[in-house]
Amino acid sequence: MTGIGVIGTGYWGKNHVRTYSELVSDGFLERVVICDINEKRAKELSQAFNIDYLTDHQALIDDSDIDAVSIVTPSPTHYQLAKEFMNAGKDVLVEKPMTMDIDEAKELVRISEETGQILMVGHIFRHHPAVKELKHRINIGELGSIRLISSNRLSFGAPRKDMGVVYALGIHEVDMFCYLMDKDYPESILADTRCTLQQDIEETAMISMDFGAATAYAFESWLMPASGKQRDLIVVGSEKVAKIDYLKPQELQMFDIRIAEKDFDGKTNFSVENEGSYTIPIPYAEPLREELKNFIDCIRSRDNPLSNGLIGMRAVEMAESALESAKKGCKIPLSN
Ligand SMILES: NC(=O)c1ccc[n+]([C@@H]2O[C@H](COP(=O)([O-])OP(=O)(O)OC[C@H]3O[C@@H](n4cnc5c(N)ncnc54)[C@H](O)[C@@H]3O)[C@@H](O)[C@H]2O)c1
Numbered sequence: 001m002t003g004i005g006v007i008g009t010g011y012w013g014k015n016h017v018r019t020y021s022e023l024v025s026d027g028f029l030e031r032v033v034i035c036d037i038n039e040k041r042a043k044e045l046s047q048a049f050n051i052d053y054l055t056d057h058q059a060l061i062d063d064s065d066i067d068a069v070s071i072v073t074p075s076p077t078h079y080q081l082a083k084e085f086m087n088a089g090k091d092v093l094v095e096k097p098m099t100m101d102i103d104e105a106k107e108l109v110r111i112s113e114e115t116g117q118i119l120m121v122g123h124i125f126r127h128h129p130a131v132k133e134l135k136h137r138i139n140i141g142e143l144g145s146i147r148l149i150s151s152n153r154l155s156f157g158a159p160r161k162d163m164g165v166v167y168a169l170g171i172h173e174v175d176m177f178c179y180l181m182d183k184d185y186p187e188s189i190l191a192d193t194r195c196t197l198q199q200d201i202e203e204t205a206m207i208s209m210d211f212g213a214a215t216a217y218a219f220e221s222w223l224m225p226a227s228g229k230q231r232d233l234i235v236v237g238s239e240k241v242a243k244i245d246y247l248k249p250q251e252l253q254m255f256d257i258r259i260a261e262k263d264f265d266g267k268t269n270f271s272v273e274n275e276g277s278y279t280i281p282i283p284y285a286e287p288l289r290e291e292l293k294n295f296i297d298c299i300r301s302r303d304n305p306l307s308n309g310l311i312g313m314r315a316v317e318m319a320e321s322a323l324e325s326a327k328k329g330c331k332i333p334l335s336n
Pocket of ligand 1: 011075
């Protein structure tokens with residue numbers, strides 16, 4: 001029997017509760033309990049899904065039928081909660097950003113290693129079915145060598161007050177770029193950020209990551225009315241180009257296009273070879289459900305999650321480096 005507690009039932013925590021509750025109905029999980037210091041919120045959700053609720057996380061620590069928790073509280077609270085639960089012998093899935101401080105992130109990884117508790121981080125895009133398909137095609141060499149990656153995560157909305165776009169959105173990209181390039185870190189990060197509404201909380205960022213043979217660019221903004229939300233990823237290889245619209249988890253677009261080089265009379269000439277494009281259909285799977293299933297599998301098997309604590313820690317380090325780069329106006333080197 002596996003029991004899981006969800007701590008924090010706000011905007012994103014509600015999705016954890018709904019998904020775990022579906023996994024209970026599908027016979028994949030035995031028990032889920034909600035915990036929120038906002039009793040009204042916890043009670044409403046508990047009634048909607050017919051599950052128990054608590055208002056103090058200590059009661060979850062004391063419950064021997066709770067094996068693990070999803071921590072979906074504001075990011076500055078992640079460190080303390082994750083530490084308490086791992087030290088109490090519970091496995092932890094903590095939302096991204098894992099922490100907002102690299103020393104705290106390192107400490108959580110250390111506690112996980114010392115206690116043997118699972119530490120997973122909500123880097124949900126590693127669980128996105130189109131990303132898994134793309135990663136497979138990169139691994140088998142279908143795209144050739146990667147030359148360029150570009151990602152946009154744009155919307156128009158009220159900015160968060162607790163963190164800017166680098167920690168809220170860019171954390172996804174810095175991790176995704178390393179995942180696709182099969183690296184722990186890029187060689188360096190260069191970023192430019194803009195705060196126009198609040199001091200020290202950027203609502204726009206351009207982040208570029210140098211991987212040597214390839215460069216990856218991320219454009220993040222809450223100030224870009226790009227006909228609703230825009231969340232895409234383009235990977236340019238020497239043989240093919242791939243595009244994912246994150247809002248469409250059921251497809252991966254492939255462009256059979258490349259720059260051909262021909263030597264003629266001692267000179268190199270370039271030309272475009274375009275053999276058209278096609279869409280690869282992908283069976284529907286909700287990324288959050290895939291992520292939570294991976295967590296439950298790891299609680300039972302003690303395997304390493306797809307988005308483990310080290311991955312979350314490196315993402316925090318890269319987000320910190322991006323903010324440092326924007327502040328100092330220079331590239332920040334990182335070592336693999
Ligand atoms: N993976 C993703 O794509 C994704 C998307 C959105 C948010 N997030 C992350 O999820 C986390 C929560 O974000 P949100 O937008 O849902 O925040 P939110 O403010 O809407 O909700 C946070 C909830 O946590 C509760 N809470 C705070 N401290 C608590 C404690 N000690 N014990 C119990 N409950 C407590 C609050 O009462 C609130 O209901 C953040 O870390 C955010 O970065 C991840």
